[in-house]
Amino acid sequence: MKGFFTTLLTILMLASCTERExxxxxxxxxxxxxxxxxxxxxxxxCLPLFYAQRTGIFDSLDLxxxxxxxxxxxxxxxxxxxxxxxxxxxxLPRIELMAQQDSTHLLPLVQGQDGYALMLxxxxxxxxxxxxxxxxxxxxxxxxxxxxxxxxxxxxxxxLDTVFRPQFNDVALRCRMLTDSLVDAAMLxxxxxxxxxxxxxxxxxxAADTLPSLNCLASHRFAAKxxxxxRQQRLLLAAYDMAVEALQKRPDSxxxxxxxxxxxxxxxxxxxxxxLPRFAKAQAPLxxxxxxxxxxxxxRRSQVNN
Numbered sequence: 001m002k003g004f005f006t007t008l009l010t011i012l013m014l015a016s017c018t019e020r021e022x023x024x025x026x027x028x029x030x031x032x033x034x035x036x037x038x039x040x041x042x043x044x045x046c047l048p049l050f051y052a053q054r055t056g057i058f059d060s061l062d063l064x065x066x067x068x069x070x071x072x073x074x075x076x077x078x079x080x081x082x083x084x085x086x087x088x089x090x091x092l093p094r095i096e097l098m099a100q101q102d103s104t105h106l107l108p109l110v111q112g113q114d115g116y117a118l119m120l121x122x123x124x125x126x127x128x129x130x131x132x133x134x135x136x137x138x139x140x141x142x143x144x145x146x147x148x149x150x151x152x153x154x155x156x157x158x159x160l161d162t163v164f165r166p167q168f169n170d171v172a173l174r175c176r177m178l179t180d181s182l183v184d185a186a187m188l189x190x191x192x193x194x195x196x197x198x199x200x201x202x203x204x205x206x207a208a209d210t211l212p213s214l215n216c217l218a219s220h221r222f223a224a225k226x227x228x229x230x231r232q233q234r235l236l237l238a239a240y241d242m243a244v245e246a247l248q249k250r251p252d253s254x255x256x257x258x259x260x261x262x263x264x265x266x267x268x269x270x271x272x273x274x275x276l277p278r279f280a281k282a283q284a285p286l287x288x289x290x291x292x293x294x295x296x297x298x299x300r301r302s303q304v305n306n
Contacts, residue, residue: 034064036063036065036232037084038066038067038085038088039068039075039079040067040070040089041070041071041073041076042171042263042264043089043114043189043264045089045112045113045114047247047259048244049067050263051247052243053065053067054263055246061235061239068084069263071171071173072171073089073215074140075169077098080220083220086219086220086222087233087236090216090217091142091144091215091293093142093214093293093294093296095108095216095218096293096294096297105221106218108217109284110216110237110283110284111283111289112212113213116187116188117190118137118185118203118206119178119185119187119188119193119196119201120184120202120203121179123181123200124184124185124202126204129152129156129158132158133162135164135185137183137185137187138167138168138174138178139165139167139187140187142300143215144213144214145187146187147293148206161303179199192266195270211288211289211292212286214293217240217282219233241281248279257271
């Protein structure tokens with residue numbers, strides 16, 4: 001039975017890769033070269049950007065921004081590496097890896113602010129962490145979810161190699177694998193964690209780390225003489241702050257429902273149960289967060305090598 005599931009998971013992951021290549025070759029990515037293209041994901045962390053677009057904040061600043069939606073950080077990273085986008089939603093460990101792999105040097109600009117939830121399949125009989133041994137927990141590598149899964153297992157005294165953690169980069173696919181009970185559990189960001197809960201999944205409590213998320217909005221390092229990109233970057237951060245201020249006060253519920261339905265491709269009715277984080281204005285990750293990310297990445301590599 002385990003072999004059947006492993007084969008099925010492999011097929012679905014290959015399908016996901018095929019979908020990614022098709023998405024990245026979309027001609028929309030090759031539009032006006034003067035526009036600022038930002039790779040985003042259908043997650044709450046990117047909500048201020050979607051909100052700025054939908055409410056005309058970008059237009060009010062005379063800023064031509066194209067939000068290019070991808071289903072996974074791997075897709076965003078590929079777009080950044082191939083310079084199809086100038087900015088993108090990624091994670092600190094992935095920034096480190098890209099710099100080492102192909103000298104893609106990115107500047108983290110905005111600290112991620114939403115968390116992850118460890119969700120259990122609808123008919124799962126798991127009640128305690130130790131029951132996760134020999135089970136499958138879907139996640140995406142080198143993200144906040146991956147980092148928190150390590151902390152959780154270590155805190156529960158479970159050796160990391162006793163839990164199967166297959167990688168499902170596509171966040172919607174990961175959620176669907178969980179709700180269809182093809183994996184035992186999954187690390188999910190919002191709004192997919194809520195969508196899973198409303199589909200009958202239970203949430204397992206995990207101790208949150210005291211440091212902020214490792215996910216972030218990052219940018220290519222533009223040369224000082226590239227005044228266009230430098231200006232666009234400043235204006236985008238200003239637009240982000242304006243969107244955050246609007247979300248903190250009285251956000252337009254119709255706009256939020258449109259974002260859920262059209263930009264995040266989930267049921268707009270989720271808004272009635274979705275608790276948004278209290279977004280802070282744009283701030284780069286603190287040095288201690290960057291250092292923690294590097295330490296964890298080094299520890300992960302040593303585990304793999306051993």
